[in-house]
Amino acid sequence: MDRVTERKMKTRLLGKTPDELKEIAAEAGLPAFAAGQMAQWMYVKKVRSLDEMTNISKEGRRRLSEKYEVGVTGYSGMQVSADGTKKYLFPVACTKMRGLALADRGGVPEESLEHGAVEAVMIPDDDRATLCVSSQSGCRMGCRFCMTGRQGFHGHLSAADILSQFISADESDRLTNAVFMGMGEPLDNYDNVMRAIEVLTAGWGFGWSPKRITVSTIGVLPALKKYLDESRCHLAVSLHSPFPDERLSMMPAEKAFGMEEILDLVRQYDFTGQRRVSFEYTMFAGFNDSIRHADALSRLLRGLECRVNLIRFHRIPDFPYGCPPDIVIRRFQERLNANGIVATVRASRGEDILAACGMLAGRHGSGAE
Numbered sequence: 001m002d003r004v005t006e007r008k009m010k011t012r013l014l015g016k017t018p019d020e021l022k023e024i025a026a027e028a029g030l031p032a033f034a035a036g037q038m039a040q041w042m043y044v045k046k047v048r049s050l051d052e053m054t055n056i057s058k059e060g061r062r063r064l065s066e067k068y069e070v071g072v073t074g075y076s077g078m079q080v081s082a083d084g085t086k087k088y089l090f091p092v093a094c095t096k097m098r099g100l101a102l103a104d105r106g107g108v109p110e111e112s113l114e115h116g117a118v119e120a121v122m123i124p125d126d127d128r129a130t131l132c133v134s135s136q137s138g139c140r141m142g143c144r145f146c147m148t149g150r151q152g153f154h155g156h157l158s159a160a161d162i163l164s165q166f167i168s169a170d171e172s173d174r175l176t177n178a179v180f181m182g183m184g185e186p187l188d189n190y191d192n193v194m195r196a197i198e199v200l201t202a203g204w205g206f207g208w209s210p211k212r213i214t215v216s217t218i219g220v221l222p223a224l225k226k227y228l229d230e231s232r233c234h235l236a237v238s239l240h241s242p243f244p245d246e247r248l249s250m251m252p253a254e255k256a257f258g259m260e261e262i263l264d265l266v267r268q269y270d271f272t273g274q275r276r277v278s279f280e281y282t283m284f285a286g287f288n289d290s291i292r293h294a295d296a297l298s299r300l301l302r303g304l305e306c307r308v309n310l311i312r313f314h315r316i317p318d319f320p321y322g323c324p325p326d327i328v329i330r331r332f333q334e335r336l337n338a339n340g341i342v343a344t345v346r347a348s349r350g351e352d353i354l355a356a357c358g359m360l361a362g363r364h365g366s367g368a369e
């Protein structure tokens, strides 16, 4: 084994809680308050190296660096759309044993990692800047209309990988909102997503209000229940049809996580206050855009304090459906509104740089890049 392959990965401090940092500080012979200092350097000042933590002694930093690194990953590529939307490409290293989280890649021999990329999209809108973040490299849900789904599953992102998207975006200091709606199914990577949300919302972390964060899911059960119990962030559920058999034909996950069970669960929670639930409904011409669908969707959601987001579909190769004309989308929206369901049509952003919903493919992509 040569020197390169013998190299072990350092453990990343990014994503650690103050309690965990205290243990690391003690291990390096540092006082307990160094944990708070490290958290402040990483989550408030957003430094990228231990050397920048200048109120920690030089010797302390040296001892820390024997095993640890901050672990911020910078972006390796960036494209800007004509409408100001930006797509970032982030390198990620996945363990070859798929499904293993990367949170603890510390100590893992470098040769047991394979390298890929994930994308994050920054969407500017007046005084808002929303970051659409990825939670996995690829995805195992296999939705037919999604480029990420087509590339298969490569690995869960660690909390450090997720937080790096926030820290490394050029707009890091002026981000107002985040949606877990990039590559991957966030509730399939529950622990790392929740760890990232903890850092984003904690007083010792980024200090964001949970109201600034939305997790978008196809409704992975029972992780969805845990999410509703353990978080105060918003929820978006991908429906795409009011009929289970039709949904199944687009989303194989309907078989395991049926929409009726998902809705039964969602109805047990209160969305009349600060927390919101919305339903994502991608419009496919001739598939789910009829008045019959609008009426069935209205019946399905009746009595639930919610919103429906109608999403224009962006055609992808080898998929039979396109996007309905605007007039059909408007008629669908008006029918929902007339039925008492609040529905909005999501503005199409970043289409020219393949940054719209369902188009993210990273470097494992199959033809979208």
Ligand code: SF4
Residues within 6 Å of the ligand: 139, 140, 141, 142, 143, 146, 147, 148, 149, 150, 182, 183, 184, 185, 218
């Ligand atoms: S739409 Fe979401 S859940 Fe479905 S394959 Fe794509 S990334 Fe996965």
